[in-house]
Amino acid sequence: MANPLTSARRRPAAAIAPASFAVSPVSRALRIGWFAVAVSAVLPLGSRAFAQATAADAATQTDVAARTLAFQVPAGPLPGAIAGFAEAAGVSVSAPPELVRGLASPGVNGAYPIRQGLERLLAGTGLVAVPSGADTWILRRQPSSSAADAAILPEIQVEGRYHRSQVTEGSGSYLGGPTDSSTGLTLSLRETPQSVSIITRQQMDDQGLLSIADVLQQTPGVTVAQDNTQRYAFSSRGFSLDNFQYDGLPSLSTSDGSWDTFSTTSTAIYDRIEVVRGASGLLNGTGYPSGSVNLVRKRPTRDFQGQIAMTAGSWDRYRGEVDLSSPLSESGGIRGRVVAAQQNRHAFFDYYQQKERIFYGIVEADLTPSTLLSLGLDHQENEGTGSSWTHIPLFFSDGTRATFPRSFSPAAKWGRTVQESDKVFATLDHQFSNDWQAKVALGYKRNKLKEALISNGVGFIDADTHSMLGYTSQFPSGSKEKTIDLQLRGPFELGGRRHEAVVGWSLSSVNSHSISSNGVPTSYDIPDIFHWDNNPPRPTGYVTSEAPISTLQRAAYGTVRLRPTDALSLIAGARVNSYDWSQVWRGDGWQEPSSINVSGKVTPYAGVVYDVDAYNSVYASYTDIFKPLAWYFDRNNRQLDPQTGTSYEVGAKGEYFDGKLNTAIAVFQIKQSNVALLDPNATRPDGSAAYTAAKGVTSNGFELNAVGEVAPGWQVMAGYTYRNSKDATGAKVNTTDPEQLFKLATTYRFPGRWSALTIGGNVYWQSRIYYTASVGGRDVVADQKSYAIAGLMARYEFSRQLSASLNINNLFDKTYYSGLGSYGSAYYGEPRNALMTVNYKF
Known part of the structure; x- marks a missing residue:
């Protein structure tokens, strides 16, 4: 196994002026490309400052x-x-x-x-x-003092x-370490032949990222759309992003249609969040060609440490967090950590309130010097009142646009949503003397959801009377997921050179159950949607249907990294997957079964990375796409066939300033068949949404990214993404996702006597999106024009223990839709708001 602490091909971390980087015209051209990333307005200044600082150090x-x-x-x-x-x-x-x-x-x-x-x-x-x-x-x-002991400690010469x-807590950096989220092999960002972003603990703390949705909002290439008060939709490269992992263990319930709470999950318990963009079927099995998100939890420490954080913000937002880590034995061979947090808040629109509670506990034990056992659990719950199912309706019955103030709520005052998620996990790691490592990971997850809501965004507002029908419903549901993953990884010798491999086997099962109850009466006539009391009568009885669902996925996978030369890496892998899904939708005297059964589906992966020099690499990768469309039916109630296709990516990556700054350029193409698209002109027989299968969809695009330290004390995470998705006829698809994204998050810590002060901010820009609906036989369009929002932050450290930070979001109070098109409705983004956090470490 390659030594993760040294890199013989790189120079020592002495102060090296940037001028010494140039070794070839190709290298010079690549570096010019890196610095054309959208932060070009500030990056050249940073590189000059860095050069001046390092040169000064060398001189003195x-x-x-x-x-x-x-x-x-x-x-x-x-x-x-x-x-x-x-x-x-x-x-x-x-x-x-x-x-x-x-x-x-x-x-x-x-x-x-x-x-x-x-x-x-x-x-x-x-x-x-x-x-x-x-x-x-x-x-x-x-x-x-023993001469014998001294004899076995020879001088070690390491360059x-x-x-x-990999741990980002305490690193002070926006640059993450090696990751295995893409290939299963632990590789640096430069060694990975795919686009990867890591949001570190430092960036989460600096930018006030308190939820997974907040994190993905700052992740390059990822779109976050809010559908209602408690649901978000994530996408990447124009496709739904629903493959989630916890400490590298894939979660089947986030991608098989079972409701999960990951969209509102707190970040308090996580060290970092790793996001792979592009197809990720090698480790996740089934999935869209959008990518995967790996949520990596905090780990215990051998010495006692703790912190208490108190946050207050706009709309009566109050949050408290306690994080304690300590050895549980004198030697530190057993250690534990607990994190607890609670948040209460209102919203910028009427009636909504939210309560959030989080608890996380983990114990680690060194069973032997080479064997580590970890046991843990986390519990998260979210309770909202005044919750909405759909949100602001977009159209009048004559096809004209409807507009509402940001403070408007379409929800019933008694609307309520309660989400609970419990996860229990265990891992056993053993390091063999030959550098091979065996790992067994077990996971159990239970989700519960209870909702009582009125839906007002379905249908259109009467153009003359402004009346509208609301539909009362409740949706109690739950799921239980069990996962086991066995993995073996390590180095091997072939042809006189050292290579790496990983093989594994996994089994996941999910059993879920949902009840859909329409209120009696099923509808409520709102006389004037612009002027109503948000207090429709609560239903007194129900007509109920239910849907038990079972999902089972079995897979074997493997990846090998061959190093024919020091500069060349060849990565090849495959996953053999079996997938069984069944549902029985039933009600009073009727039932409607449906199922999907796939056996021995092979998902190949191939990648190549070539080091042009010590600082620049070029790469290419390929993988297949396979996604069963379990929840997608056409207007005739026929389940759509699985989505298939191929994904290609080529690019170049660089490491500068002794690896403190990473850059990447990627060009991608995704070709698919049987892509599920919303049918705007029809519904299923039961009135629910109907979909059509596009025969061919091609998505082309490119990304520019930079992350790390551009000058001493100056951290940056920046990215620009362009993608264009069209079907076989040349028509654009996924139009509610922007074709262009730009994101920038940055901080600067002052040197010398002002080193207690850190300032920074963030910028988000996206291009136009639009939603098309059919009203009276003609198409009408609602759009959100391109917009930009900005935020500021500042932190002052009064002592080594005490600090205070301020985050201001949507600084210029931009009015925009953060979600568009869900059941013909839209959701406003948050107006200008602020968060103040006081943190005490001990």
């Missing part, structure tokens, strides 16, 4: 070990702490992976010479730092910078 560095610097590295896992220290000091700190595995650092805060800072960072770990060159340090076990840890 006569005694590196004695140089005094200000450090703020929190306690936590040792790999992450070393990464943060190395970045702050501008040095390389290296060690074999087995030397630091499972250790934790007490952190270092304050101004110290580098040598003394390292001593504090390594206190209690049994390790020491030994200088090896001007700006290079290597870690060794603390020598004993290369410290490889960034």
Whole structure:
């Protein structure tokens, strides 16, 4: 297995002027391309500042070990702490992976010479730092007084910078570390032949990203549309994004149609969120060619640490969070962590209130020096009153547009939604002496949903009287999911070179049950939708139908990474999948069964990465698409055939400033058959939405991305995406997703005496979207023109423990739709609002 702490092909982390990067015309051309990313207005300034700062360091560095610097590295896992220290000091700190595995650092805060800072960072770990060159340090076990012990600790000569840890908590960076979310192999962003973005704990804290929807709103290439008060729709490259993983374990219930609570899940329990764009069937099995989202939970630390955060914001938003981590044994071989949070809030429109509660607990135990057992659970619940099913209706009965103020609510005052999600998980990791690793992961998830609502967005407003029909319903439902994944990974020798492989087997089952109850009376006549009391009579009886659903997925998968040369990586993989889905929709004296059965479906994956030089790579990847359309029926009530196709991606990636800045350019093409599109001119026999299968849909586009540190203290996450999706006739599809997206999130921490202050902000821009409906036999269009919203943030650290931050969102109070077209309705984006957070660490 490649050493995750060193990279022999890279230079040490000494101060290197950017001019020394140029080694070939190709390299120079690629680098020009990187800096054409949409942050080009600021990035050249950052690179010049970085060059000036590093050149100044090189000129004045006569005694590196004695140089005094200000450090703020929190306690936590040792790999992450070393990464943060190395970045702050501008040095390389290296060690074999087995030397630091499972250790934790007490952190270092304050101004110290580098040598003394390292001593504090390594206190209690049994390790020491030994200088090896001007700006290079290597870690060794603390020598004993025994000559025999000393004899087995030879001098280790290591070149290369410290490889960034996967853990982002405490890193202070917007740049994530290696990830296995794409191929199953643990690869850096540059080594992965697909588009990947990692939203780190630092970015979540800086930008006030309190929910998964908030995170995906800042993720390059991802569109977030809000359908109603509690539901979001995510998409990437023009297609629904519904493949979710928890700590790398795929969740079948997020993609088989069973209701899940991931859209409103709090980020309090997560270290980072990894998003792969493009087809991801290798690890997820079935899915759209949009990508996957991996939610990675926080882990325990060997030393005690904790924090308390209190937040207050617009519309009576109040939130409290407690996060505690501690060893549970004297040696730290058993350790635990708990996170609890609660939030209460109102909304910018009438009647809506929300309560959110989160609890997370995990225990880790080192059964042996090579075996780690993890057990945990998380519970999240969301309760809303004044909830809506559809939202603001878009059209009058004559086809003209209807407009409402942002404060308008279409919901009944008594409308209520309660979501609960419980997840229990366990993993057993064992590291063999030959660097192979075996992992067993188990997951159990239970979801509950109760809703009592009135739907007012279905249909049209009478053009003369402004009357409208509302439909009362309740939807109690639930699901239980069980998952097991067995995985073996490691290096092997072939042709005198070292390669890597991963093989696995997984089994997932979901049993869900939903009840759809129309109120008696089933409809309510609203005399004037613009002037009503939002208090229709509660239904006194119900006509009920129900739908038990069973889903079973079995799969074997494998990936191999061959290294025929130092510069060339060939990645090949496949997944063999079996998928069984059945539903029986039944009511009083009737039932309607439907099922899907697929066996031995092979999803191939291929990728190639070539290192042009030490800083730039080019890549290409290919995979197939397979998505059963279990919930999509046409106007004749016939279930649509599975969606199939191919996905291609080519691009180039770069690492600059000793890996602190990553950039990427990607061009993609997705070809599909049997794409489910909403039928605007018909419904199913029961009145629900009907779909048609487009014979062929092609989506073409490209992305530009940059993430990391563009100058000392200056963090950036930026991306621009363009995509164009058309069917076989050349007509545009997925028009409620923008064709163009630009996103930028950034912070700058001042140096020297102002180092307690950090400022930053974010910008979001999207192109026009539109929704087409049929009124009286003619098509009418509702659109949201292109718009931009901006936010600001500032944080001041009063001490090493106490800080306060302010986030202002939608700074210029832009009025726009954040969701368009769900059942002919729209949802306004939030007006200008603010969040103030006070955080105390101990």
